[in-house]
Amino acid sequence: MKIHIKNGRVIDPMNARDEIADIYIAAGRIVGNGHAPADFHANRTIDASGLIVCPGLVDLSVRLREPGFEYKATLESEMLAAAAGGITSLACPPDTDPPLDEPGLVEMLKFRARNLPGPRVYPIGALTQKLEGQMLTEMAELTEAGCRAFTQADAPLTDTLVLLRAMEYAATFGFSLWLRPQDVSLARGGVAHDGAVATRLGLPGIPALAETVALATILQLARETGARIHLARLSTREGIAMVRAAKTQGLAVTCDVACTHVHLSENDLVGFDAHMHLMPPLRSLRDRDAIREALRDGSIDALCSDHTPVDEDEKQLPFGESSPGASGVELLLPLTLKWAREMGVPLMRAIDLISWKPAQILGVPGGHLSVGGCADLCVFDENAEWVVSPRTLASQGDNTPFLNHPMQGRVRYTLIDGHIDFEASH
């Protein structure tokens, strides 16, 4: 299949390009950028006039809910939803049932995903067996099976000695550890940011300290072991400052935040809407503003959806009993654009945070539009207005805090490996 995308505004952060140009695709590769190769005859021409053509999005956290939680969502539904969100590569955390702690399970997931349309699926392996925080998994075997990194996801790792050993072992092979900093004891029983709003609502709190105390431990161990660390879902101003300082001192760490936390805060909990029950919790406006600023200055490397489809029954409960998490693959792009508009950040920078930067963290192809690179692209209309609703979302999880909110920016085409995996109906 040969595809010609014409007249689009091509934004390619890695190559620092932002110009109207044509892109030519053949055999899963980008074969021309600006100029058609000789003898190029397109099977399909996409008129991208007025649209933006950028690298396909790379999402660092998408729960596909397989195996084990198919009632919440299926691989089919979530892969489709991700493609509809412009995502061409995604990292899938191991908190499935059973967890992704054995090569066989990883191979099965990769096999199932490969046979479905939708993004490239990169499993993140369990750091410990059954995610119990006790015994290490066979990281080398899991890497051979296709795991890109290792994580506990949201499962606790209470034993600091296990964490130290995990880092030493991972550093032996150069494997990457993705850790969400949260001290288990300090967060125990909490469901909301420990601050004025949780106090007013009588919700048990998770203090900002839960993040910074865990972060101090992780950073110290990382310095000592030289392990490659990616810090997932930062949520506090103080935590961001610690990571910024560690980077300044030369520590090779990267970090991300969830796109929900760029826009929402503890104030959105008033009314006890269980859709605002997220993990880490929505924090203060001060924290949210620090996130917005750190995305601009580059202290935060990437934005992800932290897509967590939850069965409606698990949200139809009082706030503290509801399951945390939000569906988000289809909102990653519009929420990133919203941040960029509100902050006056160029589109190039915004797209960088959801394509090239996360592609580097994940260590996978894609994330750029160089000739010879894989043809993973997203074509979107930055001005298209739409309203979030179960009808407009493809994901099986309708659990989003943005239900009924207007969005600006919508994907028109998603190309993966040179195929059109998603095409908007309008």
Next chain:
Amino acid sequence: MNLQLAEDGRLRHLLTLDGLPRAIITQILDTAESFMDVGEREVKKVPLLRGKSIFNLFFEPSTRTRTTFEIAAKRLSADVVNLNIATSSQTKGEAILDTVDNLAAMHADMFIVRHAQSGAAHFIARHVAPHISVVNAGDGRHAHPTQGLLDMFTIRRYKGEFHNLTVAIVGDVLHSRVARSQIHALTTLGVPEVRVIGPKTLLPAGVEQMGVRAFHDMEAGLAGCDVVIMLRLQNERMKGARLPSAQEYFKFFGLTPEKLALAKPDAIVMHPGPMNRGVEIASEVADGPQSVILPQVTYGIAVRMAVMAMLAGGATA
């Protein structure tokens, strides 16, 4: 918090005192005054809620609060059904909304809800049909609005006005829905100084943002107070990481005649009950001349009658 007000500004549910307009609080207190004599009559009933079905929906065990709601409903001639869900279908795994739907199908007019989770009453109120009212009888640490109202009723009876008072709330504010409702009511009614007193382990983060002054020294906190409200310390919190022992707690935060002497001479002492004598309050104080703890209970019935009558659309006795 408009969930609890109808479009015309009338009370539709009573879920929290946070954001409830002063006019409505005053109206509830005035209506309660008009019900005060019903309990003194030979026939302790008025027909305001005749034919209405009120369900006491208690997901958390309670005898005292449930009983006062039951008495209040019966004095208004309503039919009352008590459901202790803590020991019935919830333990069989029935979802809250299924329970609520089933009871609504039995033509309930009002739910009196108690639940261990903050926000549970909001959750149910958002779900029920328009003709059903929800009264929050305590949700987690969040709110206990009828308790807060009966406390205001008590203060008004003994002190007359709110605008010149200093009120101290002492003890486990962190876990207390009563304290939160009291704070909202007191600040809404214009009390110029509301204080909370307790060890740092029992005062919640950012409590000052609710409009109170925090004290960790009880002597300093009680100085010059007109009203001293003691909170109950739950048994399970008397020993652990928040407090070393009930004895040490009593020594520093229990209300004794000596500490009470630091407040104004005519200060009143309140407690939502049930009391732990010798833990948060000494018997000499609980049974002393400044205690209004038993009148609080009596007023509680009138206040709950007022709330139910206003929700059902009635006005006065």
